[in-house]
Amino acid sequence: MQILRINMASLTYAYETVPDAELLLGGRAFTSKIVAEEVPPTAHPLGPNNKLVLSNGVLTGSLASSAERSSMGAKSPLTGGIKESNAGGTAGLHMGRLGLRAVIFEGIRDDFQIVHIHKDGVRFEAADELLGEPISVAKEKLFETYGDQVSFYVIGTAGEMKMLSAAIANLDKDKSPTRFYGRGGLGAVAGSKGIKAVVFDDRGAARHKPKDRDRFRAALKTYSTWLRETPGTGKTMPELGTAAMVKTTNKLGALPTRNFSTGSFEGHESISGEVLRETILERGGEGNPTHACMPGCMIRCSNIYADRDGKKITSPIEYENIGLLGSNLGIADLDQVVELNRLCNEYGVDTIETGAAIGVAMEAGVLSFGDFEGAKELLEGLGQGTPLGRIIGSGAVNVGKIYGVRKVPAVKGQAMSAYDPRAIKGLGVTFSTSPQGADHTAGQTIRVQIDHHQADGQVETSRQAQITNAVFDMLGICYFGAQAVQGRYDLLADLVSGYVGVEFTADDIVKLAKQTLLTEVDFNRRAGFTKADDRLPEHILMEENPASKTKFDIPEEELDSFWDELVV
Amino acid sequence: MKQMTVKVTSHLFEQTDLSGEYELPSPLGIDEFIDRLGLRWDVDVLVVVNDSIVKKTYVLQPGDHVYLLTPLTGG
Numbered sequence: 047m048q049i050l051r052i053n054m055a056s057l058t059y060a061y062e063t064v065p066d067a068e069l070l071l072g073g074r075a076f077t078s079k080i081v082a083e084e085v086p087p088t089a090h091p092l093g094p095n096n097k098l099v100l101s102n103g104v105l106t107g108s109l110a111s112s113a114e115r116s117s118m119g120a121k122s123p124l125t126g127g128i129k130e131s132n133a134g135g136t137a138g139l140h141m142g143r144l145g146l147r148a149v150i151f152e153g154i155r156d157d158f159q160i161v162h163i164h165k166d167g168v169r170f171e172a173a174d175e176l177l178g179e180p181i182s183v184a185k186e187k188l189f190e191t192y193g194d195q196v197s198f199y200v201i202g203t204a205g206e207m208k209m210l211s212a213a214i215a216n217l218d219k220d221k222s223p224t225r226f227y228g229r230g231g232l233g234a235v236a237g238s239k240g241i242k243a244v245v246f247d248d249r250g251a252a253r254h255k256p257k258d259r260d261r262f263r264a265a266l267k268t269y270s271t272w273l274r275e276t277p278g279t280g281k282t283m284p285e286l287g288t289a290a291m292v293k294t295t296n297k298l299g300a301l302p303t304r305n306f307s308t309g310s311f312e313g314h315e316s317i318s319g320e321v322l323r324e325t326i327l328e329r330g331g332e333g334n335p336t337h338a339c340m341p342g343c344m345i346r347c348s349n350i351y352a353d354r355d356g357k358k359i360t361s362p363i364e365y366e367n368i369g370l371l372g373s374n375l376g377i378a379d380l381d382q383v384v385e386l387n388r389l390c391n392e393y394g395v396d397t398i399e400t401g402a403a404i405g406v407a408m409e410a411g412v413l414s415f416g417d418f419e420g421a422k423e424l425l426e427g428l429g430q431g432t433p434l435g436r437i438i439g440s441g442a443v444n445v446g447k448i449y450g451v452r453k454v455p456a457v458k459g460q461a462m463s464a465y466d467p468r469a470i471k472g473l474g475v476t477f478s479t480s481p482q483g484a485d486h487t488a489g490q491t492i493r494v495q496i497d498h499h500q501a502d503g504q505v506e507t508s509r510q511a512q513i514t515n516a517v518f519d520m521l522g523i524c525y526f527g528a529q530a531v532q533g534r535y536d537l538l539a540d541l542v543s544g545y546v547g548v549e550f551t552a553d554d555i556v557k558l559a560k561q562t563l564l565t566e567v568d569f570n571r572r573a574g575f576t577k578a579d580d581r582l583p584e585h586i587l588m589e590e591n592p593a594s595k596t597k598f599d600i601p602e603e604e605l606d607s608f609w610d611e612l613v614v
Numbered sequence: 615m616k617q618m619t620v621k622v623t624s625h626l627f628e629q630t631d632l633s634g635e636y637e638l639p640s641p642l643g644i645d646e647f648i649d650r651l652g653l654r655w656d657v658d659v660l661v662v663v664n665d666s667i668v669k670k671t672y673v674l675q676p677g678d679h680v681y682l683l684t685p686l687t688g689g
Contacts, residue, residue, distance in 0.1 A: 283688070
């Protein structure tokens with residue numbers, strides 16, 4: 047297994063070999079270690095001292111179900127802190143087939159390149175023909191040049207313009223460029239380095255096989271059974287996708303509505319997972335309510351949404367997108383949500399950050415809540431780089447600053463995902479304390495059968511969830527699988543040991559996950575973060591959520607000591 | 615034995631037919647009621663009574679509104 051270092055300033059590269067003892071360092075564990083050790087905490091995120099780190103999870107390439115995820119890491123231009131963002135798709139699989147655990151990009155440049163990685167090395171080619179195009183068009187041009195058997199990472203126009211909400215896309219298993227490393231503006235970091243696309247061309251490369259096939263297969267059989275027999279992963283997600291959450295969060299008063307002013311939306315039924323599924327099935331054609339984003343995934347929470355003629359519009363329509371681009375904007379029409387989602391995908395921006403930014407613009411009176419046409423115009427302006435479009439693309443916090451809005455749903459500069467933290471208080475703890483900024487994938491607590499409206503037990507619930515998410519992020523497994531694994535990490539250790547051929551225990555995995563979290567916290571402190579950054583927005587702390595009739599009342603001292611109490 | 619009525623709203627996929635009013639003996643624990651519905655506590659369902667997720671030890675009260683929600687590590 048190798049690491050490839052590419053200097054984008056000089057367009058040179060070199061390979062390093064991963065020692066056996068470090069084979070557990072995958073995904074987020076790898077990206078955060080490299081960023082913490084090699085990026086000065088005070089570096090400008092778009093400057094020459096920042097690095098963009100791509101890393102496969104430990105199991106990425108093994109074809110274990112839901113384990114084809116890869117991570118991107120850097121100092122975030124959105125938060126100013128350490129960032130890891132991961133996604134499914136196929137780029138990690140192709141990268142792994144080239145024998146690469148990770149690629150580290152260094153340096154910056156002003157023009158844009160396509161980085162073509164093949165079995166014999168790296169080539170750099172001018173990306174001029176791709177610039178300014180929607181991502182779907184860029185994809186076609188990349189296929190024309192490199193053939194359709196490759197996979198790649200690509201940024202959109204938002205990344206070219208180094209917008210703070212810019213994301214990085216890769217292909218799903220059906221070659222749709224709609225799997226996003228969305229959070230934290232990593233597309234802008236790629237843009238600053240002149241990386242338009244990274245193509246993984248694994249033709250002629252040897253196929254990866256588990257080092258201990260019998261052990262891996264035995265563990266895989268049990269793991270697959272758990273996924274199949276758990277209702278969430280075996281039935282609900284394949285049928286409804288993550289949009290199944292809409293009715294749950296709406297009932298709990300946690301569905302963000304009109305810039306997080308309340309947690310229940312009168313139009314939630316029409317944007318629910320059930321209506322989404324019915325709509326896709328009724329329209330038929332290219333639509334599909336059950337779709338895997340990566341090869342071999344049994345959960346298949348993705349979907350393909352088609353128009354009334356059955357022609358594909360985009361994929362996937364997920365809970366977060368429905369929450370931020372639907373209820374948060376006062377929009378109750380599924381087709382309208384999908385169109386906003388499509389535009390975000392085409393320009394390459396984080397749907398969560400963008401939905402929150404438009405919500406703040408609505409709060410400011412730039413447009414009205416429920417104004418779909420106005421929201422669409424804002425997004426089109428974003429894609430074109432108009433002044434207002436650039437403001438929206440700068441994220442929710444900057445929109446608030448520019449328009450004098452104090453009610454901005456963000457922590458550490460990053461917009462909250464689609465859960466009102468006053469109604470799901472464990473997620474409020476995660477939003478507050480995570481070194482990643484407000485993000486549900488940093489420590490999701492909604493699955494736990496506890497009273498989410500009460501303060502009791504939420505701090506420990508969030509701490510355990512943050513450890514769990516770090517475990518899955520380093521292994522390359524979708525965290526949706528956590529509901530089936532239920533902390534039984536001995537099996538994951540068997541999968542890992544069987545795949546890489548080096549003995550690792552459950553304790554090794556959990557210990558590394560904890561170390562990764564503390565490494566991230568330490569980086570942020572060295573970058574200038576204080577405990578004051580571990581707070582929800584003031585208005586969220588002061589005001590009651592009218593739907594749940596709750597306030598966020600976790601004691602500040604418990605937030606302050608959150609990381610001190612994490613014992614490795 | 616005393617009787618009570620509770621209302622159920624099910625958001626569970628393909629199990630919305632569990633919605634309705636139930637005549638139940640009183641007292642009755644929520645865990646036993648969930649079991650009677652053929653559901654596994656904390657596996658098949660997240661249980662909300664009125665507006666709050668309840669513990670397994672909760673005892674149903676006359677007039678309670680039970681919501682059966684989808685348990686997902688989602689989003």
